Amino acid sequence: MSLCPNTNKVIVSGNQTRIIKRFFFFELGIKPRYNSKYDLTLLFQLLKYAHSNGLSAEEASQQMKLLYSDYLVASADTLLRRLKQVDLKKIKKAFNSIVKRIIKSFTGKRYQIAIDYHDIPYYGNKNDFNVRGTKRKAGTNYCHKFATLEIIEGNKRLTLAVKKLSVNDDSKAEIIKELIQTTKKYIQISQVFLDREFFNVDCIRVLKTMKVKFIIPAIKNKKVQRYMGEQSCKIPITIPYTIGTKNDCETFNLCLVREKRNEDNKNRPSNKPLKVFGFATNIQTDNAEYIAEEYRKRWSIETGYKSKKKFRTKTSTRNNIIRLIYFYMECLLYNAWCNTRNTITVTIESFKKIIEQTAIKKITDSSTKDT
Secondary structure: OOOOHHHHHHHHHHHHHHHHHHHHHHHOOOOOOOOOOOOHHHHHHHHHHHHHHOOOHHHHHHHHHOOOOHHHOOOHHHHHHHHHOOOHHHHHHHHHHHHHHHOHHHOOOEEEEEEEEEEEEOOOOOOOOOOEEEEEEOOEEEEEEEEEEEEEEOOEEEEEEEEEEOOOOOOHHHHHHHHHHHHOOOOEEEEEEOOHHHOOHHHHHHHHHOOOOEEEEOOOOHHHHHHHHHOHHHOOEEEEEEEEEOOEEEEEEEEEEEOOOOOOOOOOOOOOOOOEEEEEEOOOOOOHHHHHHHHHHHHHHHHHHHHHHOOOOOOOOOOHHHHHHHHHHHHHHHHHHHHHHOOOOOOHHHHHHHHHHHHHHHHHHHHHHHO
């Protein structure tokens, strides 16, 4: 007898969330206390419930206690206290260990990846070592910043590497190097797509040294604009370009393309010509438009960012360990959804509902036993 679609969703989603449970219990080294009022499973249920509903730990605990007896629901204070006790060095190691487990089915081919930043608005003490300045957003100029590396190829979407940035992490080249070194332990890389803020000598040098094919939008500095003007009649075109100074420079291909006529610009006045874009790459090709089309795939990371944000729990804590664990949980739940989607059709909202259901299953089971 075949299972109904909803049953399949629960089974497949459950298999994925069990991997996350390993992150919480085993990899982070969270162990039961002899005098603890709540067992670890109840703490994990509370954390899952908070992430699946976009609640803080306090809100999640209060909401669950409206439905179930107090002794069946963990308190937020207990959860946060246990998370604070996690060894900082174990958090990244735990995440990498879980990624290694779920990436096994991805071997055998080369994947396109993208690197991007995630800014989580912060409203507390701006002098905190882990808080960075950012463009004003949501009423603040400060944030907790994370750099992530993700597979962006087809249905194979996963966050493979994460780096929490402090005020001292100003070298974009070192950030790239660390994320790619971590990722090379899991998969082979075909191409990496980066934003234009990585268009500099150090970043391009690191990518070339690591023998990684890259595509980066060129910043329209005076030199790039001059090339665009000189080559205007020949666009699309690929030309050699050197960035930097005489004693500190790197050479690559600069692919110049002109935006295509579409519904958005078809009525543009003739004195406002179509825009020209440049892309830096070490891919050997004369087809500049191919490079531009390849880079369009990077925009899927923006979709992934919005999807990942739907698993974010609320917090105002200044504790860096708790914030790290929350963001890694966010990434792991996103990975679980992506992996589930590769097996069975499930929307992100349906997946979140399944997580919520599994979060309260322990409580309903205990409640049944007590009656």
